[in-house]
Amino acid sequence: MTTMTDASVREFKMPDVGEGLTEAEILKWYVQPGDTVTDGQVVCEVETAKAAVELPIPYDGVVRELRFPEGTTVDVGTPIITVAVAGAAAPEAPEAPAEQPAPAAEEPEPEGRQPVLVGYGVATTSTKRRPRKGPQADVPGPAQAIQAELNGHGVTLAEKSRPLAKPPVRKLAKDLGVDLASVTPSGPDGVITREDVHAAAAPSAAAPVTEAPATAPALVAPAAAAAPAPAASYDTARETRVPVKGVRKATAQAMVGSAFTAPHVTEFVTVDVTRTMRLVEELKQDKDMQGLRVNPLLLIAKALLVAIKRNPEINASWDEANQEIVLKHYVNLGIAAATPRGLIVPNIKDAHDKTLPQLAEALGELVTTAREGKTSPAAMQGGTVTITNVGVFGVDTGTPLLNPGESAILAVGAIKLQPWVHKGKVKPRQVTTLALSFDHRLVDGELGSKVLADVAAILEQPKRLITWG
Numbered sequence: 001m002t003t004m005t006d007a008s009v010r011e012f013k014m015p016d017v018g019e020g021l022t023e024a025e026i027l028k029w030y031v032q033p034g035d036t037v038t039d040g041q042v043v044c045e046v047e048t049a050k051a052a053v054e055l056p057i058p059y060d061g062v063v064r065e066l067r068f069p070e071g072t073t074v075d076v077g078t079p080i081i082t083v084a085v086a087g088a089a090a091p092e093a094p095e096a097p098a099e100q101p102a103p104a105a106e107e108p109e110p111e112g113r114q115p116v117l118v119g120y121g122v123a124t125t126s127t128k129r130r131p132r133k134g135p136q137a138d139v140p141g142p143a144q145a146i147q148a149e150l151n152g153h154g155v156t157l158a159e160k161s162r163p164l165a166k167p168p169v170r171k172l173a174k175d176l177g178v179d180l181a182s183v184t185p186s187g188p189d190g191v192i193t194r195e196d197v198h199a200a201a202a203p204s205a206a207a208p209v210t211e212a213p214a215t216a217p218a219l220v221a222p223a224a225a226a227a228p229a230p231a232a233s234y235d236t237a238r239e240t241r242v243p244v245k246g247v248r249k250a251t252a253q254a255m256v257g258s259a260f261t262a263p264h265v266t267e268f269v270t271v272d273v274t275r276t277m278r279l280v281e282e283l284k285q286d287k288d289m290q291g292l293r294v295n296p297l298l299l300i301a302k303a304l305l306v307a308i309k310r311n312p313e314i315n316a317s318w319d320e321a322n323q324e325i326v327l328k329h330y331v332n333l334g335i336a337a338a339t340p341r342g343l344i345v346p347n348i349k350d351a352h353d354k355t356l357p358q359l360a361e362a363l364g365e366l367v368t369t370a371r372e373g374k375t376s377p378a379a380m381q382g383g384t385v386t387i388t389n390v391g392v393f394g395v396d397t398g399t400p401l402l403n404p405g406e407s408a409i410l411a412v413g414a415i416k417l418q419p420w421v422h423k424g425k426v427k428p429r430q431v432t433t434l435a436l437s438f439d440h441r442l443v444d445g446e447l448g449s450k451v452l453a454d455v456a457a458i459l460e461q462p463k464r465l466i467t468w469g
Contacts, residue, residue, distance in 0.1 A: 009064055011079035012057055014046070024048045025073045025246055026080065035063045043081060046074075047246045051380065052341065052373045061085040069189040073166060073245060165192040166243070176201040195236055247342035258402050262318070262439040266399040267448055271456040272420055274430045279462045288357055293364035297335075297389055299462060300412055300455070302359060304387060305331060305352055306469045307454035314451045315384050316407050318441050325442045334386030334403055335363065337370040345403050346375050347383035391415060397433040407443055410455065411435040432459075 014024055024046040031043045042054040043063075061083035068074055163180035165173070169192055173180050176197060183200045185192040244252065276299050283294045308315050308331055315328045333351035337344055346369070348354070348362045369375050386403045391414035400411040413433040420429035436452040458464045 008085055010059060010061065010083045010085050012043070012081045012083060013079050014074050014076050015055065023073050023075050024053075026068055026070055027052060028070055029066055031063050031066075031081075033063050033065060037061060037063060037083060047341065048377065051247075051344065051375045051377055053376065057081075057083065059083065059085055069164065069191065071166075071188070071191070072164075163192055164190055165197075169194055169197060173197045173200075194241065247339075247344060251343050254404050255401050258404050261404075262402050263441060264399075264402065264437050265440045265443075265445065265448060266435055266437040267445075267452050268397060268433060268435050269452055269456045270431060270433045271460050272422065272429045273415060273432050273459045276459045276462050277415065277430050283356075289360065292357060292360040293367070294360060296415060297387070297412070298356070298360050298363060299465075300389075300410075300459065301333060301335075301351070301363065301387060302356060302465060302469075303455045303458035303462075304385065304410055305333065306458060306465060307451045308385065309352065310454055310468060311447060311451050313447055314408055314438070314443060316442050317384070317405050318407075318439060328384045330384070332382050332384045334383035334406070334409075335366055336386060336388035336400075337367065337375075339370055339373060339375075341373060344370060344375055344380060345383060345386055346370060346379040347386075349382070385409070387412065391432065397435045399435060400437050402437060402439060406439075408436060408438040408448070408451065410452075411437070434459075 025048075027045045027047050029044050031037060031041075037043060037057050038060050039058060040056050043057045045052055045054050047053075064082040064084050067078075067080050067082070074080055163183065164185065164187075165180055170180065172178075172194055173183070173192075178197050178200045180192055180197075183192050183196050186196050187193045273296070276296065280294060280296055280299060283289050283298075312329075313327065315331055317326045317328070319326050330350055331352040332347040332349050334345045334347040337346065346366050348359070348366060351359060351362070354362060366375075366379075369379070383403055383406055385406060386400075386409040388398075388400050388409060389412045390398050390400075391412050394414050397413040398411050400409045402409050411434070413435070415430050415432045417428050418431040419426050420431055421427075422429055434452060434456060436448060436455075438448045438451075454468075458468065
């Protein structure tokens, strides 16, 4: 850490959220070098595999350096910004004799609360960092060098920035044998892109293979003549490649894991929801529901909660390690939400205990937070059952994949006016199709069918919310 005469420089590191995440992408910087910051001020927005989160700085000072440009993926624990903090000068370590170098002074920790990804407020403890061994030097150690290399950012002894490139681009350059120092960057802030690497590799691919030295044995000549196969090229004018990261990467991993772990079964039922739609309109006029989000999804969610109460075995999970079925005595109701950054599934904690107005309020907050991109990682943990409303896209139904760790997911199709036999006559009625996917390891066909039939029965006759609830 650099020491100044009247200030010490603090390094603010990418926080550890405690949710098993190891990296985050810097979406936007709200400060620049030279700006004054205060304790609790938001300095940047980052995106993890679960959500976009604003990071507050935990001390006052002046921004010295932004270590990474926007769009860079940074490992947790890596310094991302340095701040000169006034009034916290650290004493210089005394110069030690050459024959017996003294250990460097212990690096002071910032006082006050420590940052976490969804805010800050963890109290400081008496735990101290172990002092570094050996004399303090400007040369980074192997761990720091590897960390900087992984993050696409390193500093030479002359404080020069190495070529800026994301980890996938660095790997591509390594596979193609391209020296990033010789590549002309075309990305924002001097970041080297995949196209830059391909362009740099094109001339070398056409060049003849260098002959082996005459002194080399004849047996190694074929190996020397071997060249790595060129990577497949593509037309940048006709194709666009989008890096898989953030929410999209997490979704892909979760869905592949779900599809190839839990044996899915999906059942369907088409139901007349005319009475439910009338009840929705009546609730909108109810004084107890004023200012709340009242829509068909609210009553569908309540219907599913009642069905789970009648069939509690559906609310469970499979513990592969212990070979146990874990029955949940609570319902954290997940709601699949499409956002500009991808699909997320935040959940309403203890939804089974909520009244209809409370459930409406929770749904409204969940949707608003998701649309603003402010859903916290904690809001997406611990779900037990999920609802996905594909009907908002005009789709009749689908075969939804289970959210990992859950036993069932209900898909709701579009509600349409259709001809329907009602009281012996064909009449126009509001009709929808429901689809319930469940994990067949712990949910038998009978149980899954009962849950789906109960949801349909409630939506056809919503007074069952009272008689069954």
